[in-house]
Amino acid sequence: MRRFSADYLEETRRGMWSDRDALAALELGSRERVLDAGCGTGELTRVLREESDAEVVALDADAGLLGRVDADTRVLGDATRLPVRDDSFDLVACQALLINLPDAAAAVREFARVSSDLVAAVEPDNAAVTVESTVESEPRLAARARDAYIEGVQTDVSLGADAAALFEDAGLVDVSTTRYEHVQAIRPPYGNAALAAAARKATGERLAEQRPTLAAGGLDPEAYDALRAEWREMGREVVAQMQAEDYERVETVPFHVTVGRVPE
Numbered sequence: 001m002r003r004f005s006a007d008y009l010e011e012t013r014r015g016m017w018s019d020r021d022a023l024a025a026l027e028l029g030s031r032e033r034v035l036d037a038g039c040g041t042g043e044l045t046r047v048l049r050e051e052s053d054a055e056v057v058a059l060d061a062d063a064g065l066l067g068r069v070d071a072d073t074r075v076l077g078d079a080t081r082l083p084v085r086d087d088s089f090d091l092v093a094c095q096a097l098l099i100n101l102p103d104a105a106a107a108v109r110e111f112a113r114v115s116s117d118l119v120a121a122v123e124p125d126n127a128a129v130t131v132e133s134t135v136e137s138e139p140r141l142a143a144r145a146r147d148a149y150i151e152g153v154q155t156d157v158s159l160g161a162d163a164a165a166l167f168e169d170a171g172l173v174d175v176s177t178t179r180y181e182h183v184q185a186i187r188p189p190y191g192n193a194a195l196a197a198a199a200r201k202a203t204g205e206r207l208a209e210q211r212p213t214l215a216a217g218g219l220d221p222e223a224y225d226a227l228r229a230e231w232r233e234m235g236r237e238v239v240a241q242m243q244a245e246d247y248e249r250v251e252t253v254p255f256h257v258t259v260g261r262v263p264e
Helices: 006-012 021-026 043-051 104-114 138-152 159-169 192-203 205-216 221-243
Strands: 033-037 055-060 073-076 089-095 115-124 130-133 173-186 249-261
Touching (some): 021 173, 033 104, 043 089, 104 115, 104 159, 115 159, 138 221, 159 173, 159 249, 192 205
Parallel strands (some): 055 073
16 A cells, blocks of 8 residues: 655645535435544545544544544555454445555455445546646646656555446445546645755655656656756746746546445
């Protein structure tokens, strides 16, 4: 399973669920006991608690992440081998979990086993991410790095649009999918997170961290060096525009909320 730091999860999910219409199919108002599987730092857990009167249980395999989650109950466990009895919840949900599992189908089967009613997965299609920026080269370079990264990752990080097939294979019925766009905008005045991200662009730090995955995706050393040089130049322009308070960036990540019902 791919692992991420708490800071990374909180930053990439910042502002998510300002609009919760896409969660209507989860029927949160009628839930009694809900499991948030692979909860990470608990962004979805918080929504589940706010939108229902249910007992919300947060589960994750990373004890450090789990410690930052505000939930009724916290459980350390593997989403593909849930330490839970059959039919223990009337909703099992996850957010950006299946895309990081080597065997996403095993997790969905487990969700169907421990749910008496609904299973839901909120998963992105990372291949369809778009970036708009006042720095002309940024969208092109971001797409180039993203394409190589996706090729090098060992899990299906574009799963979101196709999760329905996993649900049906697990025996779930009445499967539906709703698209939700998570939009993150950077505009003046800039917060600390935006300033730190700009600094990382200028040094190429993030690309350096991703180098093994980029190489696995087909980016040879010469191509990597060329990309990093362009990336750092782009980062310096981002910093300069920020200093003039002219920099703006909008990233749109499409998520797909897939919901299926456990057959009676």
